[in-house]
Amino acid sequence: MELQHFFHHHPLASTYYTTSSYRRDCEGCREEILGFSYSCQMCQFFLHKSCGEQPRKLPHPLHPKHPLFLRVIPIENKKWCYFCNALVEGFAYNCPRCNFNLHLKCASIPFTLKPEFHDHPLKLLRKSVSFTCDACGKEDEDMYSYVDTDRAYYCSKCNFVAHLVCATREGETEEIKKPLESTGILKNEDSELDESIDSLPYAVKKMKIGEDKIEIPEEINHFSHQHDLKLTEELLNNEQCDGCMLPISTSPSPQFYSCAQCRFFLHKSCVELPIKKLHPVLHPHLLTLFTKAPYASSGFSCNVCDRLCNGFTYHCKDCTFDADVQCSLISDILTHDGHEHPLILSRAPGSENCSCCYNSGRVFKCADCEFTLDVKCATLPHTMRYRRFEQPFKLCYKAEEDYEDDEYYCDICEKKRNPKHWFYYCADMSFPAHPNCILGKSPYYK
Numbered sequence: 001m002e003l004q005h006f007f008h009h010h011p012l013a014s015t016y017y018t019t020s021s022y023r024r025d026c027e028g029c030r031e032e033i034l035g036f037s038y039s040c041q042m043c044q045f046f047l048h049k050s051c052g053e054q055p056r057k058l059p060h061p062l063h064p065k066h067p068l069f070l071r072v073i074p075i076e077n078k079k080w081c082y083f084c085n086a087l088v089e090g091f092a093y094n095c096p097r098c099n100f101n102l103h104l105k106c107a108s109i110p111f112t113l114k115p116e117f118h119d120h121p122l123k124l125l126r127k128s129v130s131f132t133c134d135a136c137g138k139e140d141e142d143m144y145s146y147v148d149t150d151r152a153y154y155c156s157k158c159n160f161v162a163h164l165v166c167a168t169r170e171g172e173t174e175e176i177k178k179p180l181e182s183t184g185i186l187k188n189e190d191s192e193l194d195e196s197i198d199s200l201p202y203a204v205k206k207m208k209i210g211e212d213k214i215e216i217p218e219e220i221n222h223f224s225h226q227h228d229l230k231l232t233e234e235l236l237n238n239e240q241c242d243g244c245m246l247p248i249s250t251s252p253s254p255q256f257y258s259c260a261q262c263r264f265f266l267h268k269s270c271v272e273l274p275i276k277k278l279h280p281v282l283h284p285h286l287l288t289l290f291t292k293a294p295y296a297s298s299g300f301s302c303n304v305c306d307r308l309c310n311g312f313t314y315h316c317k318d319c320t321f322d323a324d325v326q327c328s329l330i331s332d333i334l335t336h337d338g339h340e341h342p343l344i345l346s347r348a349p350g351s352e353n354c355s356c357c358y359n360s361g362r363v364f365k366c367a368d369c370e371f372t373l374d375v376k377c378a379t380l381p382h383t384m385r386y387r388r389f390e391q392p393f394k395l396c397y398k399a400e401e402d403y404e405d406d407e408y409y410c411d412i413c414e415k416k417r418n419p420k421h422w423f424y425y426c427a428d429m430s431f432p433a434h435p436n437c438i439l440g441k442s443p444y445y446k
Contacts, residue, residue, distance in 0.1 A: 003052055005123075007072060007091075008045050012038035012052065026051055029104050051091060052102055058093055060107060061333075063100045064342055065367040068093035073101070081106055098367075113153055113167055118160060122153035122167055125278070135166035154278055159286075161278065193227035201275050201289070220257065222271060224291040224312070225264050229257035229271070238385075239263070243270030245311035245444040246433035249392065250381040270312065270325060277314065281332040281345055283321050287314035293322055299445060302327055304362060305375045306444045309444035324444055326379040334364050334378060338397040338422065341368040343378075356397075356422045357435075377422060377435075384424060384438050389431070393424040393438055412437035 001014040007027075016035050017024060024044075026031040028051030038052040039045065058068045062082060071094045073079050079088045079099070083106035093102045113122045117135070133152070153167040154160070182309045205228055206219035219229045224243070233254045241248055241256070243266050248256050257266045275289050282304055290313050293300035298308040304327035313322045332345040338356070343364035344351070353360050354374035361374045383392040408417040417423055422440045425431065 005038070005047065005052055006056060008040060008043070008070075010040045010042060010045075012040050012047065014049075015039045026090070028052070028054070030090045032397055050108075054104055054108075057105060060093065060102065061342075062102070062344075063095055063098070063367055066093055066095045066097055068100070068102065069105070070094075083107075084111075109164065115162075115167055118155060118177070120155045120160075120445055122155050122158050122160070122162065125152050125154050125161075132161075133166055134160050134400045135162040153413070156274060156277055159274070159276055159278070166241065166421050190398070201273060204221060220271065222257070222266065222274070224266070225259060227259045227261045227264070229259055229264070229266065231268075232256055232258045239265050240446055241270055241311075243267060243273070243312045245309060245446060246326075246381055247385060249385050250383060273312065273325065273328075277328070279314070279323070279328060281330070282323055282327070283316055283319070283446045285316045285318055285321075287316055287321070287323065287328070289313075290315045300324075302444075304330075305379065306361065307376065307444050308442050310446070311444060326444075327375060330375065334373075336364075336373065336378060337382070338370055338377075338395075339366060339373065341366045341371070343371075343373055346372075355420075358418075358421070380422070380439075386424075386426075386433070389426055389429065391428045392428055393426045393431075393433065395421055395422060395435075396425045396432075408432075409436055410434045 002011045003014070004011050014036065015038070016036050023090045024039075024046045025031065025049045026037070026046055028047050031048075033039075033046045033048060036049045037047065038047045054070060060068050060072070070091060073088045073090065073092045073094070079092070079094075079101045080086065080091070081088050081101055081103045083102055086103070088101050088103060091104050093104070093107045094100065109124060111124050115122065148408050151161055154159050162373060201224075202217070202220040202222040204217045204220055206217075207215045208231070210216045210220040214230065219228055221228050221360070239248045240246070241251075242264055248265055248267065251267045251269065253268055256267045257268065257271050258264065273289055277287055277289075279287060292298040292310065293313045293315060294317070297310075299308060300313055300322040301308055302313075302324040303321050303331050307324065309324045312325050314328045315322050330345070334343040334345070343366055346363050346365050352363050352365070352372050354363055354377055355371050356373060356377045359374060359376070361376065363372045363374045364378060365372050380395055382395050384395075385392050396411065408419045410417050410423070410433050411431045417432065417434060422435060424433045424435060
């Protein structure tokens with residue numbers, strides 16, 4: 001079998017190489033050739049089979065703006081891979097317009113994976129973290145000799161994390177299965193799941209059958225409250241969730257949990273927040289859910305959006321890092337109703353101003369245009385209720401076309417609004433308002 005590769009003028013023969021005293025390096029990824037490969041003995045040109053069969057043009061979700069093209073990148077050109085931040089040498093996928101680069105291996109890594117040895121889909125962590133692999137039981141530093149291990153696949157439902165090589169290994173081998181059983185990820189006949197790995201934030205006291213015949217916890221005991229909480233669907237306009245600190249009415253679901261003995265409320269989504277989670281986009285260490293921040297005031301300033309909050313926090317005790325509920329749910333790629341293109345979280349906080357409020361901070365950037373969106377605007381509720389108004393206010397992204405530039409005002413503070421900034425609007429009352437005027441000075445604090 002031969003391959004006529006577009007980067008070499010001679011046909012390449014299919015060859016199988018084993019370890020020998022003579023090392024052959026792949027011209028594509030610059031790693032040692034072992035196993036099946038393509039070679040030109042006349043020129044001593046070698047390619048791994050996988051490197052030789054890469055397409056010349058590739059659309060990629062990390063760079064949806066333009067297609068990527070396979071190029072040879074000389075090391076003196078000093079280009080870095082967008083995904084792993086390492087220097088690119090040899091073959092790489094490149095966008096000539098944006099100087100965007102990906103190693104061959106990084107370009108082929110799937111974002112989600114469903115291995116046979118785990119019950120849930122695994123998501124690729126796109127930021128380096130330190131961890132102990134739940135598949136092989138080894139810490140990342142124990143495996144540097146044969147795999148790039150500072151990236152991993154992660155399951156947010158049960159805190160399962162695995163090296164790339166372990167997660168992509170085919171089949172459920174005994175080598176993988178045994179460490180999983182020892183950590184409690186797999187259930188044995190005589191043992192329950194390890195509570196530290198798969199613990200729920202609540203105990204179910206009573207179940208009910210929903211319309212789709214799925215069991216729903218109707219009465220629970222949540223770790224954040226001393227009394228039992230009951231599933232409720234009664235419309236509440238002025239009550240605040242004690243988890244995310246936003247009004248109960250901001251949730252798209254009518255269901256929430258409430259305490260019959262005191263005024264304690266939780267959105268259903270806040271009830272289901274995991275006790276521990278990795279969020280490598282925001283922080284490299286494991287975060288623990290606290291009902292109140294472990295400080296004297298019990299309040300905290302979110303390290304992601306800088307808002308003051310005294311609700312639930314995902315806290316890192318080693319770094320005194322805190323993320324409020326809204327920020328803990330953001331991902332590194334965002335699809336938002338306020339912009340037509342996907343947005344990617346910038347790795348350089350504070351480097352640019354938000355297109356929707358002009359403030360600086362951690363921003364999402366659009367790969368297709370110059371639009372930027374800071375975390376504060378990205379986490380604004382889509383609907384809000386305000387005082388005496390019966391109808392909710394809706395977050396609007398474009399100025400009303402019926403007004404001249406000098407007629408944009410906030411009807412709460414009666415000051416001018418920038419027509420390019422997002423605002424809240426009640427259509428029934430023709431009532432526009434600044435987001436800060438609707439939300440208040442400290443919307444996540446009570």
